[in-house]
Amino acid sequence: MDDQETGKISTGVPDSAASASLPGDFSAEPMREMAFPAVARLELDELLAQLVDRAQDVIETQSRLRGLLRATRTVIADLSLEVVLRRIVEEACQLVDARYGALGVIAREGHLEQFIHVGMEPSLVEKIGQLPRGQGVLGLLTAQPQPLRLNDIATNPRAVGFPANHPPMQTFLGVPIRVRSEVFGNLYLTEKRNGRTFTAEDEELVLALAASAGIAIDNARLFDQAQRRQRWLQASADITRHVLGDGERPLNMIVSRARELAGADVAAILLSGGPSSHLTVEVADGDDAGVLQGRIIPMDGSLGGKAVRTCAPLLVSDAAAEASGNDPYAHGIGPLMIVPLAGSQVANGAVVLGRRHGATPFTDSDLDMAAAFAGHVATALEITQARAARERIVVLEDRDRIARDLHDHVMQRLYAVALGMQGLAAAEERPGQARRMATYVEDLDVTIREIRSTVFELRGRRTTAGSGLRARVASVVDAVSDAFGFAPYLRFEGPLDTAVDAAAGEHLLAVVREGLSNAARHARASSVEVIVRVTGGQLSADVIDNGVGIGNTERRSGLANIRSRAEDLGGTFDLSAGPEGGTHLCWSVPLA
Template identity: 55%
Template sequence: MNADAGSENAVQPYGDDFVTHRVDRAKDLIVTQSRLRGLLRANRMVASDLSLSVVLTRIVEAACDLVDARYGALGVIAHDQHLEQFIHVGFDESMVRRIGDLPRGKGILGLLIREPYPLRLDDITTDRRADGFPPGHPPMHSFLGVPIRIGTKVFGNLYLTDKQNASRFTAEDEELVQALAASAGVAIENARLFEESQRRQRWLQASADITRHLLAEGPNPLELIARRAQEVADADFSAVLLPRSSPEELIVQVATGEYPDGLVGTVVPASDPLAGRSGPLMVIPLIASGESVGALVLGRRTDGRLFTDADIDMASGFAGHIALALELAQARADRDRIAVLEERDRIARDLHDHVIQRIFATAIGLQGLAAQTEATNQQSERLASYIDDLDETIGQIRTTIFQLRRRGRHNLPSLRGQLLDIVDDATASLGFTPHLRFEGAVDSTVSDVVGEHLVAVLREALSNVARHARATQVHVTVWSTDGEVRVDVIDNGIGGVDPDGRKHSSGLANMRSRAEELGGRFSVFSPAGAGTRLSWSARTRVPDQDA
């Protein structure tokens, strides 16, 4: 009997507790296997896309599924240690509208930013470090936070709340989410590299498009530069600033995006372009041949994400290409302009050397013919009229020559130099060199507008002497004192011009009109046979005209 009992005990060596323990362990293994398969599915889901925004959303969704959390979020940490992005799941649209602004990294969320280590809380509402929820926010209790690292740098944090099948998150939940976060860091880095390569390609394409536009002489290249830069940089506004005459100032030439209409034309300090503008801002100098030729400004709204080092690097490469293209386009425009100016100089030279000389010779011939021919008073008046017409034509052509040469020079000669040129030009027609003397600082006191009139008056006066006076000496004196400029032309010719200047009235009337227009005076004194004294004056600056 005892043997039978021993035999029975040998068949049943374990009790019910042992079997129950084994069954529970088997169940635990099944659950663990299931959760590990869930982790593998989560990893596959996270790594199945290369779009950064999609990857971030999938990380949060996978984390919620893995530990059965009702709500989840991923906060991306900015350079200033605040949250620049906050991707969330579990919130419907009406809930998001009620909550309003997304968190910026305070309370428990900020704690994880400052201390990037896993954190589990049974009830977030009772923790003294919590900052509370805004109005309209759903109630939350259990909490699990885990940092996501890329190498040694913390990219952001996973926030999970309200475990649905239990009152709190477990240590096993924490380990699973940490494993997911490690895989997520790799997926995020791959997505960032892919996205960066795509953006770099867009920057290069924009550079190529603008370069082609510049080389094809397309319209308004600055607007295209600003628009394409704003588009590629995902910015809310952009502007192109070019230097003024002072290197310390820039002027806004073009602005696109969310900018006030009156910004174009605004002058800003070069040291702080668009000072006072809130939100992320990126200022890239346009450097060509080692010198700054302007700046490209890109910005985002106050709540926009910050520009990264990669953004600055790519925008700088774009700006370098654009600055070089602008320099080449400017060189081509300068070359074309020089060709036009050289053509103007050639036309002016031909007019002076051929046309004027032939007309002048014709006028002198008519004067000689009139003196040798016995003609009626009517015929004499007609000949005199023809001669005056030729004189006036010569004056108009000379004015045209001066304007052509003036427009054909990058840097005009000084007023003193222009007056000397006129005296030199008159030497051929007079047969001798007039004497010219200056009194006062003519170049620095006489404005450009008044100087143009003065040049025209001296040219007309010497032309009259050459045509009518038969002089052997001419003295020209130019004064500039006490806000007035005056020119006196004195010759020893035959005289005969009355004080009102009725003889040779066309040119003299023009000189009188110029003087009156500029607030000055004009007079001619010419006793018969005793030469002529012509005096013309004007204010050195005439505000209405100089403006």
């Protein structure tokens, strides 16, 4: 039987040798040491080395995952968009050991509207000059929003080189940052330290960070929008309270708050008095506000006119390029918002908000909030107009009462006194006293004529919406009162509403408006008088101020228009110095 059958295990040595090595037999020969073959020892060393390498990889991977978790916590720890964007770049650089990093925010037109960078000293950034706008390799990532990894930027066909004073950069890793389904921007990382290249693991880590960054950016944007919306609503409430409380100069408050909330460099309110062919810069605030105030803007060919006529908000990225010369507020302006004032009773108009060329563009969210604000502004203006109309009715009723009392009581008494004095003068025997009595009678006659003219004026201005020529002239005068800071004195003589035809009346209104506008712009007057007469078959208008005088009149097209209107009707026009300085404009035409 073999060894297996007997249950014995063969040792490969004779039995005598086996018996000699039994335990307890110290005289026997020691056993030979166990030894592994050289090939087996090599395989074991390699396995142990691989285990160590794998363990090192696991430790490094675990460390990088901990770094990713820490970066994610850091990124989502703040709700300020500006802070979030910078933290994303800083954490991405630390995560993959990159020397330089940047985040480019993509505008609607495709270029980079914002570029947040880390790793460079401010003095170096200042030497480099203009920040990237999304060309070359950066533009490739914008056009094709997919991860991009390069060992040498210069070898890419889209590379355009670096500007002067720019530090050398070779390795590159770029990934898009998506907010919901839209690409918000791109994350750029360059120059991995110690001369290494970015790996596929680096790309996966940065992609994971970009996904978390998209959520953090979305939250920050929503929080920022909520805060700004709250500020717009608070401003609307403040303005409404100001108007209801009969606060002074509500338009100034409106335009000032709008400019502050929108972060604009210039703001203005454009208004027209109904279906007009032009808009007026009623109030302006910010850059060049003094120059813009009172400017006339035609409806046709202007951005403001387009927004008002279409009754739709207008968002422009570069107003200096798109606007015509008809938009005075667009000079040097880049981003521009124009929001129409939509109300049932308010005059046509718009709120204009602009930022200097090169500034951050307005967003759709900005436009929505400004449009809601403009709705509140329109309501406030309607309230103001309703209150002004009510006060005007009270004033007109008071004027009507005064006119009635003057006509029925004061004039009758003056007539009686004048007749009595005239009778005394005729009966008086002494010539000197008779002459003095006649002088008193003449003075009374002049007073009666002035009171009669005042009665006509008071009754003619019962309503600003009236169709009579007196009421329309009064409306023109009232419209320019704010430009002067006081109400010009207005006097009528003669049957203006019945003796003047429609054509001559339109010419008269244009002459009064132009004369007052010139005085408001150039005269610097403290007193202005407007006299409209219908006497002896002539219609005349005099605008007299106590300002600085005539000055250079050769370049004033408005005066040429007044002269042309007089000549078209066979009349005359004269511009001379006033009796006490200033300017006296006299326009006269014959009545048909």
